[in-house]
Amino acid sequence: xxxxxxxxxxxxxxxxxxxxxxxxxxxxxxxxxxxxxxxxxxxxxxxxxxxxxxxxxxxxxxxxxxxxxxxxxxxxxxxxxxxxxxxxxxxxxxxxxxxxxxxxxxxxxxxxxxxxxxxxxxxxxxxxxxxxxxxxxxxxxxxxxxxxxxxxxxxxxxxxxxxxxxxxxxxxxxxxxxxxxxxxxxxxxxxxxxxxxxxxxxxxxxxxxxxxxxxxxxxxxxxxxxxxxxxxxxxxxxxxxxxxxx
Numbered sequence: 001x002x003x004x005x006x007x008x009x010x011x012x013x014x015x016x017x018x019x020x021x022x023x024x025x026x027x028x029x030x031x032x033x034x035x036x037x038x039x040x041x042x043x044x045x046x047x048x049x050x051x052x053x054x055x056x057x058x059x060x061x062x063x064x065x066x067x068x069x070x071x072x073x074x075x076x077x078x079x080x081x082x083x084x085x086x087x088x089x090x091x092x093x094x095x096x097x098x099x100x101x102x103x104x105x106x107x108x109x110x111x112x113x114x115x116x117x118x119x120x121x122x123x124x125x126x127x128x129x130x131x132x133x134x135x136x137x138x139x140x141x142x143x144x145x146x147x148x149x150x151x152x153x154x155x156x157x158x159x160x161x162x163x164x165x166x167x168x169x170x171x172x173x174x175x176x177x178x179x180x181x182x183x184x185x186x187x188x189x190x191x192x193x194x195x196x197x198x199x200x201x202x203x204x205x206x207x208x209x210x211x212x213x214x215x216x217x218x219x220x221x222x223x224x225x226x227x228x229x230x231x232x233x234x235x236x237x238x239x240x241x242x243x244x245x246x
Contacts (some may be wrong), residue, residue: 001037001038001039001049002030002032002039002141003035003038003039003041003139004022004025004026004038004039004041005022005040005041005135005138005139005146005183006018006022006040006041006043006048007020007021007043007044007135008020009022009040010042011040011042011048011064011067011129012184013043013060014058014063014064015053015062016040016048016050016061016064016152017059017065018040018059018060018061018062018063018188019058019059020144021126021132023058023059025041025062026038026156027055027060029126031190032052032055032060032081034052034053034054034055034056034060035051035140036051036052037049037050037051037054037198038050038051038062039154040050040062040064041139041144044068045068045072045144045145046067046068046070047067047068047169048064048066048067048068049064049065049066049067050062050063050064050065050066050243051063051065061214065143065232066179067202068230069172075241076102076192076199076243076244077189077191077200077238077242077243077244078104078164078190078192079102079103079105079191079192079193079194079235079238079243080104080105080106080107080129080162080164080192080193080194081094081098081103081106081107081190081194081231081235082107082108082109082152082158082159082193082194082195083106083107083108083109083195083196083197083198083227083231083237084108084109084110084111084113084114084155084196084202084227085108085109085110085111085114085117085118085198086114086116086199086227086228087115087116087199090228091130091228092129092133093228094106094164094228094231094232094246095130095133096133096134096136096151097132097137097139097232098135098147098231098232098235099134099137099138099141099143099146099147100137100140100141101158101232101235101236102143102239102244102245103147103240103246104147105147105148105150105193106130106134106147106149106150106234106241107150107151108148108150108151109150109152109154109155109157109158110152110153110154111155111197111198111202111203111206112202112203112205113197113198113199113200113201113202113203114198114207115198117149117198118151119199123151126151127149127151130149130151131146131149132148134146134147135146135195137222140196142231148242151224155195155202155206155209155210156209156213157183159193159210159213159215160213161207162193162213162214163191164189164191164192164240165186165189165191165192166186166191166192166218167181167192167193167195167196167210167213167215167216168192168193168195168215168234169194169195169202169207169215169217170183170194170195170197170210170218170219170220170234171197171200171201171202171206171217171218171219172201172219172224173209174215174217174218174219175219177216177217177218177219178217178218178219178220178221179218179219179220179234179237182206182216182218183241183242183244184236186242188242189242192238192242193215194231194234194235194238195210195215196227196231197236198227198231199226199227220234232233232234233239235236
């Protein structure tokens with residue numbers, strides 16, 4: 001049975017009418033027909049199992065046979081990745097894999113050395129794309145909900161209100177404090193924030209701004225990881241050390 005996030009589509013009186021992008025994906029891309037069994041997940045995490053009753057020119061109807069209770073919030077370590085905007089489609093990969101790894105939130109920022117800058121109409125279009133990516137990744141990995149995605153301004157602006165128990169800054173310029181040493185300082189924190197720069201890394205001013213917000217610069221060792229690898233590596237380590245990867 002295929003599973004889909006309903007998004008803006010809703011269930012009323014035991015029936016769901018699917019339109020928009022989800023309709024195009026189900027009817028045009030997957031070519032699902034009348035009689036196909038599907039699972040629809042709403043914004044509260046409830047799972048609606050049903051059968052496609054009708055496929056129209058612009059919408060399809062699903063007759064709901066069973067609905068599960070809304071699950072509680074996802075438990076475990078809450079991780080926020082502050083990611084400097086990278087070039088090309090690297091952010092797509094970061095969002096997809098971070099979702100699979102159980103991240104809670106991804107916040108992008110316009111780093112000094114970011115080649116890509118998101119402004120105006122580009123922001124709305126990109127955010128819609130990002131949300132689609134994390135929703136699909138959440139569905140495929142069996143999560144109850146997709147992580148929150150935010151397009152922010154400068155690093156100083158996005159870090160202004162951080163309230164995480166642990167704050168880590170991956171920085172190739174750090175030569176003393178290793179990630180291992182930093183992890184040993186804490187016992188089972190509830191939340192962790194991680195800052196990763198774009199290609200070219202972070203500027204000295206950005207490092208100073210992060211430190212002023214309580215972030216600890218750490219090194220992963222001798223290897224210099226690409227921006228699309230660094231965050232994924234650290235999230236994996238955090239989930240293994242404090243989270244739900246056993």
